[in-house]
Amino acid sequence: MDAFDLTVVGGGPAGYAAAIRGAELGARVILIEKETLGGTCVNRGCIPTKFTLEVAHAFRSIDNLKAFGLNGSLEPLNLKRVAARRNAVVRGIVDGMASALRMNGVQVEQGSARFEGPREVAITRTDGSSRRVAAAKVIIATGAVPFPVQVLGLEEDQVVGAEHVFDMDYIPESLLIVGGGAVGLELATIYNALGSQVTVIEKLPRILPREDTEMVGLLKESLEQSGVSFEVGSAISGLDKDENGNKVAEISNGEYSRKISVQEVIAAHGRMPNITDLGLDQIGITIENRAVKTDARMETNIQGVYAAGDVTGGPMLSHVASAQARVAVDNALGAGGSFNRRVIPRCIYTLPELACVGMTEEEAREKGRKIKVGTASMAVNARAATMASRDGLVKVIADTNNGDLLGVHILGPMASEMIATAVLALNLECKTHDFAQVYQAHPTLGEALDEAIKRVR
């Protein structure tokens, strides 16, 4: 049985980051991946959706051309070509990851893994052959899988799972998207721009429940203005087919219900850690809230066994996965460190984009902080005006007592890029007065952040 310094189970963002980090620290590493390197992020999530969002942007830009004194139209969408190009982008990234692992001397096994003991993993390859490896340290990075559709009271053949939307070779005339989180909203943005009549249904009283209430309210209005309908505090109480093959969903909010006829239903109702068939119960790993429990060093209750990424629960973000993986490996191989939850940017790639880092207003007040808030509308930003994209708001939350920046929220064009300044500022524990001598270029969208900080009171 071969022995390694580090065994990494899972080849998504967490597993990949863990393997590379291990190799950087001089360890002998083996990585076991059941399907394709890159995991959900590269193959089914972040990358395919962001690519398809560019197509949606293009359609939206055509609508905006009038603002620039132009008239235009697009030829009908060639979905086959979009799919081919998207798959090429994905494959390029996967190949790049395989190449990097190879160059770092990481052994990669294609197969499923199962703990036989805390230091021993059995690998079953896709061809049925098997192998056992011993490792001084193990990183569990098996990611997450969609909640079964049965939790919605539906069957698999009644809906399209969010992971499979791009297998659809047509743009539905009408869509019901179950789930008002980032995934549901991004899919709503895409399909709305491509011509579908989209309704988003969310069982909680509001979409994006963990983000700032005011910012989410503005985003919802922007999406409504684009034509997306919302049913919040509601669930599907029945799903039938009519004689034309359309799906008829009964939507209830507890008080009344209504029926809506759609061509397709997409399930984006959330994901759960992938903890089955790993033999975790065999080695007695503590599972809490259906996730692998770790401390801030990313170690589980079993010494030498660490976990990183979606399998440890939320927030289920790729950059969190990679950061946790590096912390896990640093601790596994003696370099130390802990995962700091304080500064985690969240980006929702809707149109306009919403990007947030740090606390929401509600969170800050709940934590008993005395806060002051500054906001600046994109409507008064010169660059946004030249882009004919003036919908949005920047909100800065600071501590009244010492001016500490607590949270920054940006709704507007390229918010996901603009948030980088705020991420740096929060990491450096900047205060509002630190920005007094910071000069952003003019005209830039970034000036809106400066403006919001100036207005904090």
Add this chain to the structure above:
Amino acid sequence: MEIEGFRFPDDLYYSVEHFWGRVEDSLVTEGATDFTQQLAGEILYIELPRKGRKVEQGKPFTSVESGKWVGRVYAVVSGEIVDVNEQLEDEPTLINRDPYGAGWIVKIKPSDSTELTKLMRSTDPGFRQWLLDEIQKHKRT
């Protein structure tokens, strides 16, 4: 009816979002009120929606822009947009100069005629106070 310098013709319906509706044949014509155009300042641009677009009462369906402000246009009734005022593409200031006439924005084929009862008339007893409250609210922002 004129209140505090803002005109509100008596024959129109008004929404809390500050837009008006006029019933013409079987359609509802919609536009921005004198209050909206005065607060906005010179209208520089309005993004005209597509004909055929479905709208919902109280939900936004497009934006109107002045130099300092981008405001959402909310539908006064639910239905389908059957006509848009294309003159506004070249002359958006019609909204300022003639908000209740040549500055109309869209014509909606209503899907629910009972929705008009949810709108206000300037002759309603509570209308004046509602407007005074709105004037105060917008003074603060």
